[in-house]
Amino acid sequence: MLAPALTPILIEMETILLEAAGRKHNFSIEAYRAAAFIFIQLTLDQMFNLQQNEGMSHEDSCNMAVKCGEELRKFVKTFTDLDSFKLYK
Numbered sequence: 001m002l003a004p005a006l007t008p009i010l011i012e013m014e015t016i017l018l019e020a021a022g023r024k025h026n027f028s029i030e031a032y033r034a035a036a037f038i039f040i041q042l043t044l045d046q047m048f049n050l051q052q053n054e055g056m057s058h059e060d061s062c063n064m065a066v067k068c069g070e071e072l073r074k075f076v077k078t079f080t081d082l083d084s085f086k087l088y089k
Contacts, residue, residue: 006079032080040072044065
């Protein structure tokens with residue numbers, strides 16, 4: 001499992017960013033892509049937990065995951081004008 005190895009790294013990144021809050025950092029598109037990928041992985045992990053706890057069917061779980069992806073893509077486009085599909089091209 002990756003979670004135990006990555007959690008301390010993610011917390012350290014959070015700490016560094018909190019200490020630098022309020023500044024513009026000029027992150028690259030590659031940094032944005034990496035952060036977005038991390039966010040979606042964490043979101044999907046928590047979504048899976050929710051689906052299991054609620055006893056959702058496989059079909060409903062898949063539909064929920066698709067809807068999540070669509071909503072996140074729309075959010076990113078609205079607030080950054082980036083097309084998340086093009087981040088990996």
